Amino acid sequence: MKKILIQLDGDAQASVFDRVVAVDAGAEEIFSHCGVKPEQVEALVHGAIFTRHPNDLKDTAIFVGGSDAALGEEILAAALKAMLPKFGLRVSILLDPNGANTTAAAAVLAARKHLDLKRTNALVLGGTGPVGQRVVRLLAREGAQVRVGSRHVGRAQAVCLKIESLVPNAQLEAVCTDSSVDLAGALHEQTLVVAAGAAGINLLPLDVRLACVKLKVAIDLNAVPPVGIEGVEPTDKAKEREDMIVYGALGVGGTKMKIHRAAVARLFESNDQTLDAEEVYGIGLALK
Amino acid sequence: MKKILIQLDGDAQASVFDRVVAVDAGAEEIFSHCGVKPEQVEALVHGAIFTRHPNDLKDTAIFVGGSDAALGEEILAAALKAMLPKFGLRVSILLDPNGANTTAAAAVLAARKHLDLKRTNALVLGGTGPVGQRVVRLLAREGAQVRVGSRHVGRAQAVCLKIESLVPNAQLEAVCTDSSVDLAGALHEQTLVVAAGAAGINLLPLDVRLACVKLKVAIDLNAVPPVGIEGVEPTDKAKEREDMIVYGALGVGGTKMKIHRAAVARLFESNDQTLDAEEVYGIGLALK
């Protein structure tokens, strides 16, 4: 039985990035679907679950990608709804639109090398975006106290409510990061800052960062200049700068790629997996 | 030479079902084209026939699928027109939009296990749809007397004319099946009933069926509740119920899948085949 990966991508062109990773992770046949709409998913999933014996369904799997994370979540939900697990008729599925799950996992794994996350106070800048929300969620599960930063505190509050429903013991706080003063207040006493905002926006000026004496680790997930955390180079990887450990997007990228490949390979181990943020993070932990 | 299957599918997303079956049938490279329009077919077929030596064209083939059987037939016609058999420049082609040919073949093969088709009086409900027409055609070729049932007798008459032009000795009769009274009349004296209507429509109430004392075999090709023949379960496979042999859609499905795989594999045996209803049925007969 050949290993078939069905790539469901909402973009006009299916991601070359995701498909190359799938090839290198061992998928033998990749069905790349672009422009996927949630209402098309049922027929695609039925094509996956009705064509092989249930014992062979571990060799068919689904990857949900695309640049729009919200659409990816809708596609995931439609796919799970179309499966018939009662009859053993389901296939494993990995969600990673825009690399959100693999990037968030790699960022938290980087922080974990230098900090005891249970005793960490973290600020996540761009905490309401797809990557940011997943960083918050993973840090909260690890027991960290997490501030969710956004220019619009209302949005940050909505994200806190959503994550509290997923992570019962989460210790979250919504903070406004609109001005330098807000930002300095939000960062005060924090030991970790992660910038997960949109590409090309400086979320944390150098002077504000240096003024925060307790800060130990700064991780910037934006590779496009200007970077998200001023003074961090994209290639920084556990680099010491100004008495902090810093990571740039490319510094985190190697781990992200390893997790991405391992998650695709994991899909073919059984037909009953749904790999979202926590499961992808777990795969990253097991790589050590 | 790698075995290349070119999937021509008129739907917005190419069928995952057809592509998985193609992989499992041994196609080594599958070119999946979705949203195919008849006017695009010539260039696609020329790409198939002008790229390999005629002696190697048996390793390139075309599968015409999609959910719209009429469009599939247009695509098939355009593909055949674009080939140049005089110069040995053609490739084999299989028509199976919506699984119509493989499903019809599996249904008639199921009936054939229990009945001498030459002496069979059959009623095909939903006989004007893509699957129904093919069931009528195959039964007629086997020498059965066939009633083509439709709520609109005019449509049934048109189908009879069409099939009579394909099968010279066909013994066909158009019947109206709009009311229970019509239905009881149409079913009277029949030994076989096949329901090939649209999904989710009960075409034959239980009391009407039980009132037909000569009926020996009932085959329902609709898996979506409510089933097409009341009292038949989708998983029924040569099951005895109320003194009849009954089949549900999933009961016929195993044979359908075997025929589908065998038909794709057959494509690569020579470059001169056109596999439509009769040829697909022949492949099913040879599987025994």
Place this chain on the structure above:
Amino acid sequence: MKKILIQLDGDAQASVFDRVVAVDAGAEEIFSHCGVKPEQVEALVHGAIFTRHPNDLKDTAIFVGGSDAALGEEILAAALKAMLPKFGLRVSILLDPNGANTTAAAAVLAARKHLDLKRTNALVLGGTGPVGQRVVRLLAREGAQVRVGSRHVGRAQAVCLKIESLVPNAQLEAVCTDSSVDLAGALHEQTLVVAAGAAGINLLPLDVRLACVKLKVAIDLNAVPPVGIEGVEPTDKAKEREDMIVYGALGVGGTKMKIHRAAVARLFESNDQTLDAEEVYGIGLALK
């Protein structure tokens, strides 16, 4: 590492022709993208260059096809712009929209078998089209004196200017070929004529050709009747007709296919190649 070829095609359906050739040339995974727009290319190229170690990028390559040569050139330009050669982050790329580069190379190679190109006076009919421009360019590089024929002499002049900027020592002349009188004048003293016009247009009547006593080689690249050079059959290959050596489109086609396959195979030898007209011609020369 599997050899991945990313097919970027601007047409509504990606070329089956190009994909079959890619399979037969040894590409192991082909990512076929249709309807490609220049603004989508950056993300696709980034997916190619950011997924494998620079040392492994020779196993990822790009093929730019489609029926619109101008769009293909835009896609090529966008792809080259998106690469990061400074960091070793690039992949090799082959341009061959509508087979323009491989066809032009095969035509000039055919002429070269019978003529010393340095001493050749050539007329290229349809010299402003994608194939014609490339024939002119390759002949000019080989040292031939080339007349660029067009019904609109202004267009021919524009092509001369463009090619002179690419080939500094080019000896070019724009000629009008609108009437038989013009054509006879343009052909006078020429030893080679190549017809590279649109399909189904007779560019050179038989009497005009026969009136040109110095003409030694006539190559017609149009296979669709009526042919571009009257009296030449599509299958002619170094055929003697009326004291000339003539080639039809199919007579040139065998060499074109060999060059096409060799060019795709060449892509996977290193990650730093851009294969346009001259490079493709060089590959053809090396085939001897």
